[in-house]
Amino acid sequence: MHTPILVLETPMNDYSHASRGRILPGSFLAAAAAVFMPAAMFAGVTIHFAGDSDVGEGGRWTKVVAQEWAQKTGNTLDYISRPNDASATLQLFQQYWAAKSGDVDVYMIDVIWQGIAAAHAADLKKYVKDDEIKDYFPRIIENNTVKGKLVSLPLYTDAGVLYYRTDLMEKYGYKEPPKTWEELAEMAKKIQDGERQAGHPDFQGFVFEGKASESVTCNAIEWVYSYGGGTIIDPDRKVTINNPNAIKALEEAKSWVGTISPQGVVSYGEEEARNIWQAGNAAFMRNWPYAYALGQDPKSVISGKFAATVLPKGGADGKNAACLGGWQLMVSAYSKNADAAADLVRFLCSAEVQKKRAVDLSELPTRPAVYKDPDVLAKNPWFANAVDILNNAIARPSTVTGADYNQVSTVFFQSVNKVLTGGETAPQAVSDVERVAKRIVK
Numbered sequence: 001m002h003t004p005i006l007v008l009e010t011p012m013n014d015y016s017h018a019s020r021g022r023i024l025p026g027s028f029l030a031a032a033a034a035v036f037m038p039a040a041m042f043a044g045v046t047i048h049f050a051g052d053s054d055v056g057e058g059g060r061w062t063k064v065v066a067q068e069w070a071q072k073t074g075n076t077l078d079y080i081s082r083p084n085d086a087s088a089t090l091q092l093f094q095q096y097w098a099a100k101s102g103d104v105d106v107y108m109i110d111v112i113w114q115g116i117a118a119a120h121a122a123d124l125k126k127y128v129k130d131d132e133i134k135d136y137f138p139r140i141i142e143n144n145t146v147k148g149k150l151v152s153l154p155l156y157t158d159a160g161v162l163y164y165r166t167d168l169m170e171k172y173g174y175k176e177p178p179k180t181w182e183e184l185a186e187m188a189k190k191i192q193d194g195e196r197q198a199g200h201p202d203f204q205g206f207v208f209e210g211k212a213s214e215s216v217t218c219n220a221i222e223w224v225y226s227y228g229g230g231t232i233i234d235p236d237r238k239v240t241i242n243n244p245n246a247i248k249a250l251e252e253a254k255s256w257v258g259t260i261s262p263q264g265v266v267s268y269g270e271e272e273a274r275n276i277w278q279a280g281n282a283a284f285m286r287n288w289p290y291a292y293a294l295g296q297d298p299k300s301v302i303s304g305k306f307a308a309t310v311l312p313k314g315g316a317d318g319k320n321a322a323c324l325g326g327w328q329l330m331v332s333a334y335s336k337n338a339d340a341a342a343d344l345v346r347f348l349c350s351a352e353v354q355k356k357r358a359v360d361l362s363e364l365p366t367r368p369a370v371y372k373d374p375d376v377l378a379k380n381p382w383f384a385n386a387v388d389i390l391n392n393a394i395a396r397p398s399t400v401t402g403a404d405y406n407q408v409s410t411v412f413f414q415s416v417n418k419v420l421t422g423g424e425t426a427p428q429a430v431s432d433v434e435r436v437a438k439r440i441v442k
């Protein structure tokens with residue numbers, strides 16, 4: 001057992017103060033760490049942090065900010081870039097956890113892995129005061145609390161959104177983005193045909209994430225829910241996926257492949273979809289908020305030419321559905337430097353750093369107060385509606401399945417992917433998912 005150097009009586013670094021309505025402007029990071037960090041506290045240790053893939057902007061950014069923390073606190077930061085795919089990341093992390101490895105101190109974990117990670121996590125309630133915990137969205141804190149243990153602190157949250165090209169909407173005579181998936185398919189086809197005729201042979205109507213991984217689980221749960229087909233397993237453990245609305249939703253999605261979406265969409269993750277979109281080669285895209293800042297970068301060819309809105313409903317009687325995503329920071333139960341690790345976690349989740357993350361990366365804060373910040377809203381005007389979208393966002397069935405969530409998601413994403421590739425019909429797919437899911441929640 002590891003004995004903490006820092007006991008609760010020791011004053012914690014005040015990363016919580018800005019959440020009380022005082023968010024520091026501009027370049028605050030150095031100041032925040034230097035002013036609030038009692039010198040020499042935990043100095044001299046190396047923190048191994050498995051964060052976002054540094055192939056992407058989010059990972060590169062996080063690495064720099066984490067290194068600033070290390071510099072100011074006199075510690076060393078070893079950044080371990082995770083794979084650029086949630087399911088592959090889980091596989092990797094599970095190897096460390098199975099070995100009870102102390103090689104990683106801080107893990108960036110998905111919102112759906114709390115039940116899987118719980119046994120391998122330090123209880124963050126030991127390191128974060130109650131009144132600091134209160135500054136986060138209660139729904140996420142509740143999600144991240146497993147049998148009374150605070151498994152992780154919310155770093156950023158996510159919700160699926162529809163991106164659309166405002167310039168092309170105007171060019172093709174559309175006043176509003178599509179309200180239903182059927183409307184989206186129609187508009188996407190018309191724009192795609194027109195753009196191809198105008199000399200853009202690679203132009204696509206709609207790109208999304210169809211890859212057999214957690215990526216398509218998120219997309220498909222949105223389709224299914226939007227048609228009134230539920231969320232695979234409902235919160236009281238009833239397996240609901242085998243129903244006509246879910247079948248209809250999957251059949252609708254299948255009809256996009258090779259018509260308004262490229263055949264290759266069946267192997268696209270978020271970045272594959274975004275690359276096509278950001279090159280100016282798609283009318284619509286389903287993705288997460290991070291694609292907003294990248295697309296609006298002044299160097300981007302689509303800068304100023306697109307907007308983000310709610311995903312369409314499944315038919316006129318359907319519902320708007322945004323899958324709830326997001327990433328959290330967890331301190332390993334096997335860390336030899338849990339105090340310093342927890343300090344890094346609190347720093348990265350602080351209001352100051354979340355503000356900077358929202359401004360630079362358009363990733364959604366997990367502290368409601370940050371949404372009111374004028375700089376955040378100036379950079380992301382659509383964040384004004386984000387709290388509403390988040391409150392209504394649909395959770396994957398990870399609380400009800402706990403440590404078994406990945407088995408349910410795996411059969412779901414494999415089956416959905418087979419529907420998209422034509423390897424299986426939608427009725428077969430939902431019946432396969434039902435069979436496995438029933439075995440898991442029985």
Ligand code: GLC
Pocket residue numbers: 085086110111112157158214215216218270288324325326327
């Ligand atoms: C995003 C979401 C995460 C989800 C993943 C799937 O990163 O935040 O919750 O599991 O996408 O690819």
